[in-house]
Every structure is written in structure tokens, then in C-alpha cells.
Amino acid sequence: MSSPSFDPIQGKQAFDALLPRYKAMPAEFLSVVNADAGLVAVAALGLSARASEPKLLSRYKTLPASEFDASLVELLPTAAWACWYAATEDQKARALSTEAKLPVELVQKALAIEARMQACCEYHLNDHPEVGPYLAMLRGGTGHRDLAADLLGYASVYRDHYGALSADTKHFRSTDADDAVKAAEEILATLGARLGPEARAAADHLARAFTLLLDTYEEVAATGRWLLRHEPAPEKTFPSLFSVVRTRAGGRGKKKPEPAPAGATGG
Numbered sequence: 001m002s003s004p005s006f007d008p009i010q011g012k013q014a015f016d017a018l019l020p021r022y023k024a025m026p027a028e029f030l031s032v033v034n035a036d037a038g039l040v041a042v043a044a045l046g047l048s049a050r051a052s053e054p055k056l057l058s059r060y061k062t063l064p065a066s067e068f069d070a071s072l073v074e075l076l077p078t079a080a081w082a083c084w085y086a087a088t089e090d091q092k093a094r095a096l097s098t099e100a101k102l103p104v105e106l107v108q109k110a111l112a113i114e115a116r117m118q119a120c121c122e123y124h125l126n127d128h129p130e131v132g133p134y135l136a137m138l139r140g141g142t143g144h145r146d147l148a149a150d151l152l153g154y155a156s157v158y159r160d161h162y163g164a165l166s167a168d169t170k171h172f173r174s175t176d177a178d179d180a181v182k183a184a185e186e187i188l189a190t191l192g193a194r195l196g197p198e199a200r201a202a203a204d205h206l207a208r209a210f211t212l213l214l215d216t217y218e219e220v221a222a223t224g225r226w227l228l229r230h231e232p233a234p235e236k237t238f239p240s241l242f243s244v245v246r247t248r249a250g251g252r253g254k255k256k257p258e259p260a261p262a263g264a265t266g267g
Contacts, residue, residue, distance in 0.1 A: 011085030014078045015209065022208035031211040034149035035137045035242065040210070041084035043241050044217050048076040050237055051220050059227050060220075068223050072216050079213040086202070086209035093202035102144055102190055110147055110183040113176055117154035120171035124164050131157060133243035148187040151180040217241055 051057065051073045061070045118139070125131040134157070138150045158165055158177040165172055221238035228234035 007081075008085065008088070011081050011088070014081035015085045015205075017078060018082045018209070018212065021212065022205065025208050025211065029211070030207045031214055032149045032152045033207055033210050034146075034153045037087040037090075037206060037210050038084055040241055041080045041087065041213065044213055045077055045080035045084070047217070047221070047238065047241075048073075048080060051076060051224055056224065056227065060223065063223070068219070072219050076213075076216050076220050079209070079216045083206075083209040083213040086206040090199075090202040090206040093196075093199040102187060106183065106186060107144070107147075109179075110151060110187060113180050113183060114147065114151055114154065116171045116173060117151075117158065117176055117180060120165055120168050121154060121157050121161075123171070124168065125157065125161060130240065131161065133240045137242045144187055145191055148184040148191075151184040151187075155180040155184075214241070 051060070057070075057073060060068065060073050063070065118135075121131075121135055122139075126135060134153070138153045155177040158180075166174070224238045225234040228237055231237075
């Protein structure tokens with residue numbers, strides 16, 4: 001899959017078109033940006049072309065509106081362009097800010113929790129078809145913002161797969177999921193207090209653009225897999241975005257975050 005050249009004009013047009021929709025999104029339902037949003041947008045933009053192929057698009061449109069909103073197929077590339085633009089704007093805004101220094105005790109505690117949860121999750125779920133690619137995305141990256149996002153990501157995996165993980169006698173701790181959320185919230189609160197209003201606005205826009213893109217792609221992809229269920233490997237036509245991003249990034253090894261990287265950004 002080739003990468004389209006980023007067009008800032010097209011990206012801004014897409015973002016402006018979706019801005020009213022972004023503003024209407026409840027804050028409590030926003031996804032944590034725990035992946036490279038620019039790469040996710042690239043992957044989604046390439047995959048959107050598959051859904052828009054005339055033969056498959058006509059099948060999407062035959063579905064009852066109560067079961068699938070066919071306009072999502074047309075929304076997907078727009079959401080990808082807008083997310084790409086939001087990611088570049090977020091990077092620009094953060095480049096003008098320096099990352100706040102965090103208490104050493106908080107960083108050490110957060111890193112210890114992350115290390116245990118990462119080891120536990122990867123031992124038991126690394127080969128899981130859905131969770132495995134997500135864990136690969138959590139594995140890469142540096143910086144305090146990325147650390148906070150990863151903690152929230154591992155906490156969600158713990159809660160969704162408690163049965164599989166709780167039997168681990170080496171790394172699992174019953175308090176880690178809650179402690180991870182608390183540490184992440186404290187980290188993000190400290191970082192957010194340091195950011196100026198423009199950087200905070202850019203981060204909020206990115207979270208909204210990222211959430212809409214993930215939600216739209218999953219609706220289109222899940223329905224596409226069902227429509228192609230009688231064909232060989234429909235999951236290859238509409239793979240997990242996280243697995244595509246992992247492939248494009250060339251894979252990354254175990255993460256070793258620096259205690260206080262200057263100007264680092266998350267995911």
C-alpha cells in the first residue's frame with residue numbers, strides 16, 4: 001500500500017468540514033491517542049480505497065440503514081485526512097512547549113507499573129489476533145505523555161482480559177489497573193498544566209479526530225469483513241489499523257522510556 005503525499009490544504013479542508021462534528025463529541029467518550037496518529041491516518045486513507053471500490057461500495061449500500069450507515073464509507077477518507085492534519089498541528093503546538101518535569105517518585109512508580117503490565121500482557125496475549133497488534137503499538141514510543149497513554153491502554157486490556165491475566169503469578173497485581181489509571185491521570189494533569197491554550201486545543205482536536213477515525217474505520221472494516229466473509233481472508237482486506245501501523249513502522253522492540261525526555265510527544 002503506497003503512502004499518499006500529505007496535502008496540508010486538503011487536510012485542513014477535511015478538518016474544518018468535520019470540526020462541528022468534533023465539537024459535538026462527548027469528552028468522556030474520546031479515545032486516548034496511544035499510537036502515531038499520523039501513521040494511523042495514512043493506513044486508514046489507504047484502506048478506505050478498498051471500501052470505495054464500486055463493487056464493494058454497492059454491497060455496502062444494499063444494507064438496511066438500520067444496520068449500517070453507508071455514508072461512513074465516504075466519511076472514512078475525510079476522517080483520515082482530518083486526523084492527519086490534526087496530528088501535524090498537535091506536533092507543531094507541542095514543539096513550542098517543553099514537557100513539564102514530573103516528580104521522580106511518580107515517574108518511577110509509573111514505569112514500574114507499566115513494566116509489570118507490559119510483561120504480563122505480552123506473555124499471555126501477544127498472539128491474540130486483536131490484542132496483539134494493540135500491544136505492539138503500546139510497546140513503542142518515549143516521553144511522559146506516551147507513558148500515560150500506555151498505562152491507560154494496559155489498564156483497559158487488564159479489565160477486558162482479567163481472567164486470562166489474573167492467573168499470572170509473576171507479574172500480575174490486582175491493584176495495577178487502578179494504579180495505572182491514577183498515575184496516568186496525574187501525569188496528564190501535570191503535563192496539561194504546562195501547555196499553553198493553543199497546545200491544549202490542538203491536543204483536544206487530535207483526540208477528537210483520532211476517535212472519529214478509529215470509530216469510522218472499525219464500522220466500515222467490520223461490515224466489510226462480514227460482506228466478504230465467504231471470500232478467502234477478508235481480514236486481510238480490512239485489517240486492524242494497529243497491525244498495519246506496526247508493519248509500516250517496521251516493528252519496535254521493548255520500550256525503554258527516558259526519565260525526562262525534553263519535548264517528547266506521545267504515541
